[in-house]
Amino acid sequence: MEDDVLFTIAWARMPLPREELSMIDRAHRTRPYLLCLDKGNYYYAFPCTSHVYDNNIRYENEKVIIHSRKSTLIKLGELVKLPKSNLESSEIPVGPDYENEIIKKISANSFYKDYPNDFMDFIDEQPYYCEIGDIIEREGDLFIIIGDRDKKYFSVYPVYTFPVQGSVEIRLDGLKFYVDVFSSQKIRKDDDFRYFSQLNLENIGHKKGLLKYFLQAPVVQEEKDYSQFGQLEPGMIISYDSQGYTNRLIVLENNGSDLEVLAGDEDQIYHSFQPMNLPSDISFYYEIVGTLGDERLEQLTELKHEKLYDDLVLRRDM
Numbered sequence: 001m002e003d004d005v006l007f008t009i010a011w012a013r014m015p016l017p018r019e020e021l022s023m024i025d026r027a028h029r030t031r032p033y034l035l036c037l038d039k040g041n042y043y044y045a046f047p048c049t050s051h052v053y054d055n056n057i058r059y060e061n062e063k064v065i066i067h068s069r070k071s072t073l074i075k076l077g078e079l080v081k082l083p084k085s086n087l088e089s090s091e092i093p094v095g096p097d098y099e100n101e102i103i104k105k106i107s108a109n110s111f112y113k114d115y116p117n118d119f120m121d122f123i124d125e126q127p128y129y130c131e132i133g134d135i136i137e138r139e140g141d142l143f144i145i146i147g148d149r150d151k152k153y154f155s156v157y158p159v160y161t162f163p164v165q166g167s168v169e170i171r172l173d174g175l176k177f178y179v180d181v182f183s184s185q186k187i188r189k190d191d192d193f194r195y196f197s198q199l200n201l202e203n204i205g206h207k208k209g210l211l212k213y214f215l216q217a218p219v220v221q222e223e224k225d226y227s228q229f230g231q232l233e234p235g236m237i238i239s240y241d242s243q244g245y246t247n248r249l250i251v252l253e254n255n256g257s258d259l260e261v262l263a264g265d266e267d268q269i270y271h272s273f274q275p276m277n278l279p280s281d282i283s284f285y286y287e288i289v290g291t292l293g294d295e296r297l298e299q300l301t302e303l304k305h306e307k308l309y310d311d312l313v314l315r316r317d318m
Contacts, residue, residue: 006099006126008035008091009048009072015082033082034074034102035091037122044119045082048072059173060197061105066098076105079115104128104195130193132210133201135159135172138193144179146211153186157214162236162288165223168214172197176235176291181214226288230280232259235292239266240284248273250292252301256280262300275304 012033014021021029032048052073057063062077094102103126110120130136135144136156147155158180160167167178187193204213224231232238236251246266250273253260258280264273292300 005093007094010087010091011089013086043082046074048074061108064101100128133199135196136193137196156185156187158183161290163220167220168217174293174296235297237290238286239289240286
């Protein structure tokens, strides 16, 4: 890999044990990889696929689509050690714009993925820039970049995990976020902020149409007091501390007098959460950390019914 090129793509034999490799069709044992860091006998690499528009990668930060003569999707969620002896083609350099997107998405992933330390040292040394459509985090608050005309400042809107008056709903990674379109602000480009995620601009049009999109979208007309437990809406995810642990509740249904929820530890997957009912008038401190999209909410509601049914059958058979 040339010194001035950070990333290249090359075809290589999958780095699997012989027994596992023999179970894969011979035509599929070789695939493209994004080569990231030369470690002597091997590269740190990410697998790629040509199935760009038919993939099951939900999180925007776990993929980068390189548009060329044959578009390629890089799967940033799965880092492998790729022996150099596995390479079966010459390396093709990745352009600067794609390099920037790769760096900032890996940086965002590192907050919840366990990448090797030497790999992250390499990534942390690489600067990146943010642009229109990116969601950034500054001092715990989220903002979406809507303008980049000024050399010193970004034009931004605040982004919330729950509806606020005058906000527009956006979908991101199976969650709902809310952009406050009546609170335009400026953030200095040299401020201390980090890239958080990005809005898929292909779903709403070109970058230049982002501001127009927000101004024409329907806005939330009335804001509720979500600091009251009984006001929470289906899909809302809250986080709270109890006895030294951080717990989460997912609201499935608000029946007025009580709320049907899934409850679990923040480190658990949502499918392992347990169903329960809580009175709507209880009072405790919590933070709304997210709002599920409709499809995900429906899946977890069906899961609750399955768990309640299984529990009923178990007790009946005891």
